[in-house]
Each structure stands twice: as structure tokens, then as C-alpha cells.
Amino acid sequence: MRKADIIIIGAGISGAVLAQQYAEIGKKVLVIEKRNHIAGNCYDYMDGNGILVSKYGAHLFHTNDEQVWDYVNRHSKWYHWEHKVLAKVDESLLPIPVNITTVNTIFGLTISSEIEMKKWLDQNRETYLNPANGKEAALNKVGAVRYEKMFRHYTKKQWDKYPEELDASVLDRIPVRMNYDVRYFSDTYQALPVGGYTQLFEAILGHPNIEVQLETDFFDIKDEITGYEKLFYTGPIDRFFEFKHSLEDKLEYRSINFVSETVDTEYFQENSVVNYPGNEVDFTRIIEYKHFGNQKSERTTVVKEYTTGEGDPYYPVPNAKNQQIYEKYKVDADALIDVYFVGRLANYKYFNMDQAFKNALDLFGILESSPEPAFKKAV
Known part of the structure; x- marks a missing residue:
């Protein structure tokens, strides 16, 4: 060499x-x-x-x-x-992060202000000052109903562990908006x-x-x-x-199996990323890359993601x-x-x-x- x-x-x-x-x-x-x-x-x-x-x-x-x-x-x-992410919850496509629209759709409410949203959230979440695991972190963020519909089963599919089996930091990353902001990130750049x-x-x-x-x-x-x-x-x-x-207990990693498909249509879904948090399907999300940069093509490419414990390690x-x-x-x-x-x-x-x-x-x-x-x- x-x-x-x-x-x-x-x-x-x-x-x-x-x-x-x-x-x-x-x-x-x-x-x-x-x-x-x-x-x-x-x-x-x-x-x-x-x-x-x-x-x-x-x-x-x-x-x-x-x-x-x-x-x-x-x-x-x-x-x-x-970046924007939608989640297929029941029959609706709801924005992630959780915001006013998410709450109104799930619960049939008419919240219209940050003050109302904060008051409702404080009344419906479970308070943990120092969450001991991912479940407590999620309940502290979004409450029991949204936790069950949007995060519990998705976490199991993503990590092959339920939230209570993971460190609190995993679900403490869940962003929550008190307004109608649908952006997944709020960074300056x-x-x-x-x-x-x-x-x-x-x-x-x-x-x-x-x-x-x-x-x-x-x-x-x-x-x-x-x-x-x-x-x-x-x-x-x-x-x-x-x-x-690691002779007895190995470090665990998660990998992803990407299944790509060409669809003979202009667009397959209305957003670049749609998450599937429920048990009705075993993939975690579908990505349609054509949305990024507003690319032009007669057909479209969609990729379903299945997380797995086998294959190249992607994250701990x-x-x-x-x-x-x-x-x-x-x-x-x-x-x-x-x-x-x-x-x-x-x-x-x-x-x-x-x-x-x-x-x-x-x-x-x-x-x-x-x-x-x-x-x-x-x-």
C-alpha cells in the first residue's frame, strides 16, 4: 500500500x-x-x-x-x-411534528391559537420531569392517545423495541408545535x-x-x-x-431494507415522505424522491423502508x-x-x-x- x-x-x-x-x-x-x-x-x-x-x-x-x-x-x-413529513393515521394524513392541525383532526377539536394548544396539551399529556425511558418521554411530549396512534408502534417497527425499552433521548427528540407550523425542522439553515x-x-x-x-x-x-x-x-x-x-451480549445496530418501485404516474403521494406508524403495514415510511428539488419525470420512483437487525449497520x-x-x-x-x-x-x-x-x-x-x-x- x-x-x-x-x-x-x-x-x-x-x-x-x-x-x-x-x-x-x-x-x-x-x-x-x-x-x-x-x-x-x-x-x-x-x-x-x-x-x-x-x-x-x-x-x-x-x-x-x-x-x-x-x-x-x-x-x-x-x-x-x-422538509415536511406526513403520517398516515387512521384514514388521515397528519403533519409531523404534532401541531394544532394534528390535534384537531384526531380529537375533532377547533383549537385555533397557541394559548389554546398549550392549555390543551398541558391537560392531556402525562408529566415526567425526568423521563426514565422512551415511553415516558413520549407521554410527556404528546399524551397517551397520540403516543399510541403515532409513536408506539412506529418505534417498534423502527427499533424492534417498544419505547419503554429505549433510552428517553430517542423519543424526547419528538418535536411538538403550538401553532400550525408543518416544518419538520426549525433550524435557521x-x-x-x-x-x-x-x-x-x-x-x-x-x-x-x-x-x-x-x-x-x-x-x-x-x-x-x-x-x-x-x-x-x-x-x-x-x-x-x-x-x-460482545461474546454474550452484542452491541445492537439497526439497518434498513430499501425496496424501490417505479410507478407509471406523475406523482404517487402528495409529499416527499409519508410515515406509516400503525400495524397495518410493516414498512415505516414511503419516500418519493421526485418531490425533492421539484424534479420532472413522466414516471416516479418510490421507496419503502423496512428496518431490520440484519445488514449494514446504520445507527445504534x-x-x-x-x-x-x-x-x-x-x-x-x-x-x-x-x-x-x-x-x-x-x-x-x-x-x-x-x-x-x-x-x-x-x-x-x-x-x-x-x-x-x-x-x-x-x-
Whole structure:
């Protein structure tokens, strides 16, 4: 293998940002990627219907962080996109986040102001000052009826666990609006890259000091990798340590099975994303990519998402049991010299896209701010 100053395992957000940052200070960087493409789970491409689709599910960029927004704009043009999600509840399509329209439709009410909405919510939710699990977090947010209709079974399909089996942080993320706002996010910056995410990553990794080696499994060649200054690993942390702490209880990950279909019609559904929170179907949502960027095509592409415990790991399963196992691996990670664990899988932690960009930028800043930075490797 070619010698490099910096070795990076994985060409997703974390790996690409670190590669670009080190290349710009004159380091020779080698990025090793198991898949046959860059961009990690953000990878998108033009399908047979002439529609830009994402191979691993829709990715919606949103942030309040000026540094992250400035960084991504260095590498791509962006267009404003305020994401909206509908949920099929009974026979109605209701907006998520829960807002006045959601409540009025489910309960047959005529709430019309933020004051009325707040009063109704306070009377109908179950108060938990410190929710112990996902169920308590959801009941604290939306109350029992909306919890049952919109979140309980959806959570089971998504995680293969009911909310009470998950950390409170999972359902504490549920946004609730006291008005008619149907935007899924409320961040200052909400946008999608012109031309898609793959071209964004091509720009980030386009520095002449960066070499990307695709279709290469790090674990097949790790004994050949020597002489580097630093190595950054973005894969599952337990795989790096050969599952040494998982002989009885393994870290759990969720994967997604994407089933794509061409429909011979202009549009299949009225929105880009429609969630199916009930038990009447076993998929979690349908994405119609044609809506993003108002793409034009005679036919349309829809993708049903089925979450599963098999396949490539996409995100960790946060609960106390998994956290205890992860902490053992973190001790091993912290003991290594010049090897750093970064990103969602390596840190066994859910990151939004902007958080992944920020985490990588911060890590670079910490490591290169002084000759001997005091830094815990798995952060």
C-alpha cells in the first residue's frame, strides 16, 4: 500500500471532512472505503427514471451552526428546502411534528391559537420531569392517545423495541408545535445540495493530497497499514476490536431494507415522505424522491423502508445495556495511540448530519491546536 501521513477508514461525512482538513495543511491522506462509492449513507445517484435518489434513505440537511453552514457552502451550492413529513393515521394524513392541525383532526377539536394548544396539551399529556425511558418521554411530549396512534408502534417497527425499552433521548427528540407550523425542522439553515450529496463529497475529497481506495475492507489489509501519523476509524467500534466484549451480549445496530418501485404516474403521494406508524403495514415510511428539488419525470420512483437487525449497520440502539457494552470498548479506544474513533458508529451515538460535520471539524481543531492535545479518542 502507498504510504500516507493520515489514514482514514470510511468515506462518509466524518472521514471526508477529516481527509479534507488534513490535506489542506499539507498531509498526504489515504481514505479506505469498503463500499464501491464515496459519501457513505449520503450517497445519491440518478436512477433509470431520471430522478436523483438516495441509496440509503433521504438525508435532509439542517443546522443552526454557522461554522458547519460555512463549511458545506465552500464545497457546493445549496437550495432552500423546508422538509415536511406526513403520517398516515387512521384514514388521515397528519403533519409531523404534532401541531394544532394534528390535534384537531384526531380529537375533532377547533383549537385555533397557541394559548389554546398549550392549555390543551398541558391537560392531556402525562408529566415526567425526568423521563426514565422512551415511553415516558413520549407521554410527556404528546399524551397517551397520540403516543399510541403515532409513536408506539412506529418505534417498534423502527427499533424492534417498544419505547419503554429505549433510552428517553430517542423519543424526547419528538418535536411538538403550538401553532400550525408543518416544518419538520426549525433550524435557521435548511437546504439540499444542488446536484446531490455525491457531488458535495467529490468536492470535499477532491484535494490532490487525498487518495481514495474503494472496495477495500480495512480488516483485510490492516496489517499492511504502517508508518502513519494518525489513523481515523469511522466504522462500528466493536468490529475494530473484533467483538471482544460482545461474546454474550452484542452491541445492537439497526439497518434498513430499501425496496424501490417505479410507478407509471406523475406523482404517487402528495409529499416527499409519508410515515406509516400503525400495524397495518410493516414498512415505516414511503419516500418519493421526485418531490425533492421539484424534479420532472413522466414516471416516479418510490421507496419503502423496512428496518431490520440484519445488514449494514446504520445507527445504534440507545439503551442502558448497549451503553454499558460500548463503555468497555471506549476504554480500549482511549488506550490506543494515534488512533481516533469518530462518527456515529465508532462512537455508538446518533448524530444528525450537521453534528457529524461539526464533530469532525472539532476533532481536527483539537488535535491540531497544540503538539500534545488532551483529548479522549472516542467522543
